[in-house]
């Protein structure tokens with residue numbers, strides 16, 4: 167089988183790439199394959215579905231801010247119900263962190279990122295369940311510092327990632343794209359640029375390129391192969407010696423549904439939605455998302471340091487991470503969690519860029535890799551898909567949704583020019 171473009175992976179990054187590849191090349195045949203049975207069933211389905219534009223590097227800001235605009239276009243103009251909620255992203259910071267982050271915060275403000283600041287008294291009023299003064303036990307024994315200030319990113323919020331993946335697939339299919347599920351790419355095919363048709367090819371002295379993939383349903387040859395296989399990309403890329411700067415790392419999410427959490431979930435005054443914004447307490451490596459439709463609170467653990475790398479096909483959540491670990495500190499900040507147990511939990515894997523934590527879109531002969539999004543693949547998916555399409559078209563510049571531009575090569579590996587993210591909580 168031959169296709170002009172083969173995309174391996176139907177997560178948000180593969181589908182977004184496929185959509186923009188087809189949009190720029192309506193006459194070329196673009197096929198997306200995935201080992202799962204439908205769109206967005208890999209780590210896209212495991213994500214918390216948060217979008218945010220809180221970055222100090224221009225590239226991260228452009229990737230995220232333009233993707234957020236695209237989400238609202240998909241919902242408001244193209245009619246997909248993505249359950250978008252601009253509920254905000256709130257960092258609850260202790261005094262030292264707040265002081266340290268003042269410079270990055272002012273850098274973000276200068277870019278035009280809308281941020282609101284809340285003092286302790288505001289927070290006490292708006293989140294009555296939050297404890298902001300600690301006794302000796304918390305500070306001396308546990309080493310916890312109370313919250314001093316809150317910083318809210320106003321343009322941030324949440325998206326239904328299943329609806330997002332389906333909408334990208336639908337737009338791609340509308341343009342005449344093809345998707346095929348339950349097909350696993352087992353290896354990338356390497357062929358010489360100029361085939362001689364003799365046994366033993368490719369020889370080391372020949373120029374080679376990726377010419378498609380061997381799959382569970384036979385060979386698929388392609389002019390361009392886009393590897394958008396998320397954390398599994400290393401299985402395809404390692405054998406051909408392509409380093410995507412990526413390592414998989416597990417992340418766990420717990421879901422709570424309890425009447426005692428209602429007041430926290432329905433915190434008023436942060437946005438028109440009158441729910442708790444997506445709330446991150448870096449002091450205890452915890453973040454929370456209110457889900458008014460389910461009446462629940464999701465809680466994720468940002469345990470980056472100390473958590474090992476390693477690809478897992480079916481990562482399992484560790485219940486004791488909540489009960490024997492997070493819980494003890496969480497109840498000091500939010501006593502409403504006392505004796506409340508999760509009703510659900512799951513684990514996924516994030517594709518961590520081990521070098522600079524900024525996504526990679528990198529070409530190699532016959533191939534483009536997109537990924538290493540380091541836990542922000544949802545929030546940057548549209549701009550990354552547009553970058554793939556621009557690279558395939560041989561364009562240097564990428565026109566993002568809304569007309570802003572970035573340089574495609576900046577997200578590459580050898581040509582990398584992304585700067586350093588300094589807003590680190």
Ligand SMILES: Cc1cc2nc3c(=O)[nH]c(=O)nc-3n(C[C@H](O)[C@H](O)[C@H](O)COP(=O)(O)OP(=O)(O)OC[C@H]3O[C@@H](n4cnc5c(N)ncnc54)[C@H](O)[C@@H]3O)c2cc1C
Pocket residue numbers: 174175176177178179180199200201202206207208209210211212213214215216217349350351352394395396397398399402417418419513514515516517536537539540541542543544545546
């Ligand atoms: C717990 C958790 C919470 C997160 N929260 C957020 C968040 O709030 N906001 C945010 O922006 N990001 C978040 N992320 C990150 C986000 O989920 C990812 O960045 C994003 O989903 C990456 O999309 P993707 O398309 O690269 O990967 P995936 O969605 O994993 O897609 C890759 C696809 O490739 C397929 N595939 C792999 N190998 C093969 C093969 N050999 N053959 C065929 N198909 C193959 C897989 O089946 C899969 O469907 C979170 C991640 C986790 C784990």
